Amino acid sequence: MKRYHDETLFRRYAGNPILSPEDWPNPINTVFNPAAALVKGRTLLLARVEDRFGLSYLATAWSRDGLKNWTIDKTPALFPEPKTHPEEVLGVEDPRITRLEELNTWAITYTAYSKDGPMVSLATSEDFKKFKRLGPVLRPPDKDAALFPRRINGRWAMIHRPVISPIQMYMWLSFSPDLKHWGDSRVLMRTRDGNAWDGAKLGLCPQPLETPEGWLILYHGVRMTCYGQIYRIGLALLDLEEPWKVLRRSKDWVLTPVAPYELSGDIGNVIFPCGWIHDKAKDELRIYYGAADTCVAVASASMKDVMAYIKACPGPDRELR
Numbered sequence: 001m002k003r004y005h006d007e008t009l010f011r012r013y014a015g016n017p018i019l020s021p022e023d024w025p026n027p028i029n030t031v032f033n034p035a036a037a038l039v040k041g042r043t044l045l046l047a048r049v050e051d052r053f054g055l056s057y058l059a060t061a062w063s064r065d066g067l068k069n070w071t072i073d074k075t076p077a078l079f080p081e082p083k084t085h086p087e088e089v090l091g092v093e094d095p096r097i098t099r100l101e102e103l104n105t106w107a108i109t110y111t112a113y114s115k116d117g118p119m120v121s122l123a124t125s126e127d128f129k130k131f132k133r134l135g136p137v138l139r140p141p142d143k144d145a146a147l148f149p150r151r152i153n154g155r156w157a158m159i160h161r162p163v164i165s166p167i168q169m170y171m172w173l174s175f176s177p178d179l180k181h182w183g184d185s186r187v188l189m190r191t192r193d194g195n196a197w198d199g200a201k202l203g204l205c206p207q208p209l210e211t212p213e214g215w216l217i218l219y220h221g222v223r224m225t226c227y228g229q230i231y232r233i234g235l236a237l238l239d240l241e242e243p244w245k246v247l248r249r250s251k252d253w254v255l256t257p258v259a260p261y262e263l264s265g266d267i268g269n270v271i272f273p274c275g276w277i278h279d280k281a282k283d284e285l286r287i288y289y290g291a292a293d294t295c296v297a298v299a300s301a302s303m304k305d306v307m308a309y310i311k312a313c314p315g316p317d318r319e320l321r
């Protein structure tokens, strides 16, 4: 199996891509940017499907080992419902899943593509068959949001990516007493300068993962070139009780588009994860990502190596921001 030059931490699965438009039971354009969850021992992917018109909806696929033999549900899981949810009129995109033990449910944050731009919407589900929409929670333009799995000092917390200006697109953190009203917002992590891999914009990938050392987050960083954008991936570690404190942040990217399915497709040079699973039995962290906005791929690393890597990254004393 070919080892790409960027595979010093994460390694791509030899069977990539794991989901492609050809696998779909009906004609579609693309399937990408999936959220992931471990549901009763099976891996669920909640993927963004774009139809041949250009409208996106969310669909589910299941696998026993999270790598192969995917069963795709024929009925879309979350299809835009503009009559009752006008903010979804241009599609629903890029979900993230967080398990909320306190409420005994799964929460899904997704982009509702409204006529006024992307909005962060929230839904819950017990089984990924039925969904309860809680509606939009942040005004446009805002996207790339995921909830923390538990309250922090009594409040729910969410990372998201508002557009402050065309050169100010980076991660913010907001809090809520009830999952509906969000505020006390502050900048979490800014873009870096110049030609940095995360210099043009950045946003959260999957939901924050709690570890004894802090909240582990994966984020995409974008570099703008004269040929277009390059979407790469890095990691950061946030303080457990004061998550606005960034303890560590990747100086370099940990994955860059190099495989053929990442380099070309509807939008080449894109790695865009919206899901990850920490398989505790194998001590493995698997990240599920959209490749070139066209198909779904997976890469994995040992959790031990990921924690060793992030703890060796620069901290606040070394110009994190």
Ligand code: BMA
Residues within 6 Å of the ligand: 033, 093, 094, 231, 267, 270, 272, 290, 293
């Ligand atoms: C972002 C989002 C993602 C997409 C990415 C790369 O702005 O729209 O859905 O994967 O661009 O095209």
